[in-house]
Structure formats: structure tokens, C-alpha cells
Amino acid sequence: GGGTVSPQVQNLLADAQQAYQQATTDLAAGLLGAYQNDITRMENDLQTIRQLTGNSGTTSPSSTTTTAPTKNGKTTTPTTSGKSSTSTTVKPKTTTPSTAPA
Numbered sequence: 001g002g003g004t005v006s007p008q009v010q011n012l013l014a015d016a017q018q019a020y021q022q023a024t025t026d027l028a029a030g031l032l033g034a035y036q037n038d039i040t041r042m043e044n045d046l047q048t049i050r051q052l053t054g055n056s057g058t059t060s061p062s063s064t065t066t067t068a069p070t071k072n073g074k075t076t077t078p079t080t081s082g083k084s085s086t087s088t089t090v091k092p093k094t095t096t097p098s099t100a101p102a
Helices: 007-028 032-053
Strands: none
Touching: 007 032
């Protein structure tokens, strides 16, 4: 590497570092929603840096996997266990007289 870094990239790196520090604070406090926001902010900063520098693989953290719950704090598990086949309501066939309105 080497070379100079633009002020915009320096600002993004500083913000990413700040977001990371805030993320560790929020995680320690059990604030998973805030932690997820901090990690997302850091990832967005790093993505912008990658776009600005024309590089797809530099300055990425060794692990960007988060242990926070999925989007909006809700885990995505389908809740079909409580429903049985009774949800498909089959109407009994009624013999309608031929004079019934169409």
C-alpha cells in the first residue's frame, strides 16, 4: 500500500472506528438493537470507502458477522406449528335448486 488518503476517506474511517467503539459499548450493555445499528453504520462506512478507493477487499474487518437478532430484533421462524389442516375450510357441497339465481 502506502500513499495518501483523501479527507473524505479519513472521515469515514474515523466514523467507522467510532461506530465500532459504540457497538462494543452497546453490546456490553445488552443493547442489541443499537449494536446492530452501529455495526450497520460501520459496514456502510467501509463500503463507501471501498467504492471511493476502487478496492473491493481492503479495510474490511476480519469478521462482519453479527450475533444480534435478525432484522428489527425478530427472529425469522415460521409459526405454522399451531395450525392444523383445519385452516383449509372445505365448504360442504349443497345441492342448489335449479331455480337459484346465478
